[in-house]
Amino acid sequence: xxxxxxxxxxxxxxxxxxxxxxxxxxxxxxxxxxxxxxxxxxxxxxxxxxxxxxxxxxxxxxxxxxxxxxxxxxxxxxxxxxxxxxxxxxxxxxxxxxxxxxxxxxxxxxxxxxxxxxxxxxxxxxxxxxxxxxxxxxxxxxxxxxxxxxxxxxxxxxxxxxxxxxxxxxxxxxxxxxxxxxxxxxxxxxxxxxxxxxxxxxxxxxxxxxxxxxxxxxxxxxxxxxxxxxxxxxxxxxxxxxxxxxxxxxxxxxxxxxxxxxxxxxxxxxxxxxxxxxxxxxxxxxxxxxxxxxxxxxxxxxxxxxxxxxxxxxxxxxxxxxxxxxxxxxxxxxxxxxxxxxxxxxxxxxxxxxxxxxxxxxxxxxxxxxxxxxxxxxxxxxxxxxxxxxxxxxxxxxxxxxxxx
Numbered sequence: 001x002x003x004x005x006x007x008x009x010x011x012x013x014x015x016x017x018x019x020x021x022x023x024x025x026x027x028x029x030x031x032x033x034x035x036x037x038x039x040x041x042x043x044x045x046x047x048x049x050x051x052x053x054x055x056x057x058x059x060x061x062x063x064x065x066x067x068x069x070x071x072x073x074x075x076x077x078x079x080x081x082x083x084x085x086x087x088x089x090x091x092x093x094x095x096x097x098x099x100x101x102x103x104x105x106x107x108x109x110x111x112x113x114x115x116x117x118x119x120x121x122x123x124x125x126x127x128x129x130x131x132x133x134x135x136x137x138x139x140x141x142x143x144x145x146x147x148x149x150x151x152x153x154x155x156x157x158x159x160x161x162x163x164x165x166x167x168x169x170x171x172x173x174x175x176x177x178x179x180x181x182x183x184x185x186x187x188x189x190x191x192x193x194x195x196x197x198x199x200x201x202x203x204x205x206x207x208x209x210x211x212x213x214x215x216x217x218x219x220x221x222x223x224x225x226x227x228x229x230x231x232x233x234x235x236x237x238x239x240x241x242x243x244x245x246x247x248x249x250x251x252x253x254x255x256x257x258x259x260x261x262x263x264x265x266x267x268x269x270x271x272x273x274x275x276x277x278x279x280x281x282x283x284x285x286x287x288x289x290x291x292x293x294x295x296x297x298x299x300x301x302x303x304x305x306x307x308x309x310x311x312x313x314x315x316x317x318x319x320x321x322x323x324x325x326x327x328x329x330x331x332x333x334x335x336x337x338x339x340x341x342x343x344x345x346x347x348x349x350x351x352x353x354x355x356x357x358x359x360x361x362x363x364x365x366x367x368x369x370x371x372x373x374x375x376x377x378x379x380x381x382x383x384x385x386x387x388x389x390x391x392x393x394x395x396x397x398x399x400x401x402x403x404x405x
Contacts (some may be wrong), residue, residue, distance in 0.1 A: 100282060101247065108277035109270065110195050110252035115159040118257065118383035122163035122335025123199070125370035126170025126218065128179065130377050130398070134369070137400040138380045141183065148179040153186040153194075159254055160187065163335040163365065164199020164261030164298070167220045167245075168213045170370040174223050174241055181244050198248040199261040199335065200291075200298040206246060207287035209235035218372045250277050251297065255387045256330040263334030263362070264300035264309045267319075269326045273297075298336075305342035310362065316344060320361040331360055333381065338368035352376050354395045356405040363393075363405075379403075 119140050124131045128148065135141040142154040162180060167173040184194040205214050209231035214221045221231045224241070234242035251260035253270065265273055280288035291298050295309070302308050310316045310323075324332050341349040341364060349355040352368040365381050368374025377398035385391045395403050 103278050106247040106249070108250055108274045108281070110197070110249040110254075111270075112159070112193065112195070112253070113255050115193075115254050115386045116384075117155070117158040118254065118381070118386055119155060119158055119160045120163065120259065120333060120365060120381035120383070121161075121369070121378060122261070123165040123338065123366040123369060123373070124162065124170070124176050124378075125165055125201075125373055126167055126173035126176055126220070126223070127370035127372070128170075128172035128175040130369055130371065130375075131176060132179065134378045134380060134396075134398050137398050138382065138396040140380070145179070148175045149182045151179050151183050151186060153183060153190045153192050155187070155192050157191045159193045159195065161252055161254065161259050161333075162194075162196040163259045163333060164197050165201045165335060166196070166199070167205065168201045168216070169218055169372045171218060171372070172223070173220045174227060177241050177244055181240075195252045195254070195259075196248055197252050197259055197261065198245075198250050198298065202245050202248060203250075203286045203291045203298055205231075206235050207285060207292065250291065253327065253329060257333060257383070257386070258324065258327045258329040258331065259333045261298045261334065262296065262300040262336045263332060264295060265297055265323060265327065265332075266295070267323045267326055270328055273327070300336075302337045302339075302341045304340045305348075306344040308342065308344075310358075311344050317358050317361065320358055324361060331363065333363040333365060335366040337364060338366045338374055354379050354381065354405060356393060360393070381405075 119138060121131075121134065132141065132144045132151075136144050136154075139154045140158075140160055142152040145151040160183075166176045166180065170176075180194065180196050184196075187194045201213060201220075204211050205220060208214075209221065213219055214231065224231050224234055229239055229241070233239060235246075237243045237246040251258065251265075251273070253259075258265075268276065276290050280290035286292075290296060293299060294301070300309060308316075310319050313319045320332065324330055338352050340351045341355075343349060343357060346357070349357070349364055352374050354367055355364045356362075357364065363381060365379070367379045368376045369378030379398075380396040381393060382396050382402075383391065383393045393405055395405055397403060
C-alpha cells in the first residue's frame, strides 16, 4: 500500500474569505455578504453541468420546507486553488475564525433531487490508494489519477456521496480531501454530482485540531505538518484543505435517500434537524452537542449485540419507517461502524460487511476500507433506477465484482 503521497497539490473548492485583498485569488461570496468576481483563469465553466443550479425539491414528497442546494460544491462558483498550502486570504485570514457559516451557500443538510443512479462510500480514513482503486473499479473515476487534483469523473450523470470520515486512521488524508474536492469539479463538468458529508473525525478536528485522533501517528496533524501547514490554521479554514472541510454538510438528502455518518437522527423532521444543526454550530461551534454528544448523528455507536438505537420502541421496522418518513425519505444510509452489529430477530451484520437491513430501510456501509483500520479496500454501495419501481442496490468490490445485499 502506497504511503506518504500527500504532496502540495491543487485543491478545487468553494471558499469563504474575509478579505478581498488583491494578493489572493478573487473569491466569491465573502463573509461580509459581498461578491467578488472570480479571475477567469480560476473559474470553472458554470454552464458545464445541469446540477450547477440550486435544486428545488419535489413538493409532492410531503417534505419539510428547506433550502434546496447542490452540496456537491456549488460548482458554478468553484475556485481552483493553485496549491493545497495556499491560504484562503492574506494576513486578514485569521478573522475568518469568527465568521459565521453562510448557511445558504453551505447548508447544514445538502438537499438535492433528480438522481437516477447513486454511488456511495464512507470512512475512507486517509487511504488514498485504496480509495482511488475502489473508485476506479466502479468507474466512478475514469482511472487512478497521476495526482489527486488530476482526477477525472467517470460516472456520467450519477451522484456520488461520501458519508463522512475522510481523515485520520490512514496515511494520506490531505490527498483524499484534494481528490474529492477536485472530483466535485470534474463531475459537475460532466453532468454528475459529488456530495461529501462531515463525519465525526472532521467535526472533532474542527472543534479541537489537537485531539488525540488527529495528533496520532496516522492522524491528520502530522500529515498537515509535512505540508508545512498548521493544524490550528487549517481548522480555522485558513487554507484550502480547512475551508473545504469546514463547509461540509452534516448530512445529505438525495431524493428518497438520507445519508448521515452515524445514522441516529432521533426522529427529527428535516427542518427541525437542519435548524438544530445551524443553531448549535452558530452558538457553540463544531463541538456543539448536536454534533459531539455520544448519541449524536455523527457520534452514535452501535453494539455487537442488540438492542441498537433503532430498537428503542421494540419494533425496529416501525421506528425506522417513522424516522425516515420524518425526513421525507425511504432509506437511511450510515457509515461509522465497521465492526459487527447486532440485529434483533435477524442475522447480525458481520464485521466489515456492507448490509441492507429491514427491507432496505437501513444501510450499514462502513467496511473498514483503510489500511490502518481493517485494510479491506472497502466497497461501494450502488443504487440504480433511483425512486422507481425497479430501484435496485448492490455493492461493488475493489476488484470490480458485484455482490448482492
